[in-house]
Amino acid sequence: MPETLIFWGLSGLAILASALVIGQRNPMYSVLMLIASFGALAGLYIQLDAPFVAVAQIIIYAGAIMVLFLFVVMLLNAPQEDAAEWDRTHPLRQTGITRFGALLALLLVVQLTWALLQVNNVDVPVGAQGDPEALRSVRTLGRILFTDYVFAFEATSILILVAMVGAVVLARREGEG
């Protein structure tokens, strides 16, 4: 079953890379690991018959957002977390009430796992199953985006404009212009 093998390989890569993002102290390596994770997720999207999302994932996330992060990490000269500080403030090293909270979180995990195991019909397809070829086509996606979702699409353009103005205002040095 090559399909299953590819799924496990990609999801394992995504989870491992994401764990490494939060698993070490240098933010530069964190950003690079996150790009690897996004690449694996793009593979999963292709397996889910969503080629547009997969390409957008690579271009927008790995190409634009992560480059922005990398740029800021380099601009600020990548200050690493102080190891001593990290050890002192690490939540797992606190005592008392934090341990109690961790216990409650563990209890929540057990409860959720138990509850999810009770659901056994989640894999049955539901709703009006469209033509699988139409689901894959970017043409159909674009048509829906510019008819049913045209208001949200235009609102998105306002959002990006506001974000751009906000970023310029925030990053500007005080006292200029």
Place this chain on the structure above:
Amino acid sequence: MIPLSHYLVVSAVLFAIGTAGVFLRRNLITILLSIEIMLNAVNLSFVAFGRQFGNLDGQIIVFFVMTVAAAEAAVGLAIVIGLYRHKESLNPDAFASLKW
């Protein structure tokens, strides 16, 4: 065809990793990266559910989530740069002036 539940488990694990990152790390940039992990976990759920329901709405929502993520990253990183100029630190504990 991989069943839906497999994708949901992967998505849940990724979301948990992102949440853990926000709580455990002491670096503003890594915290923003953890938020991106969480957004991607949700995107995976959306696409998997979209295929399960047999329509394209899941993929369209993912498109909007990506746009919002781009806006969030731009504003968030601008704030990080501003904060670093003030205190020469990326540790969120250094910015406690409004706390009492």
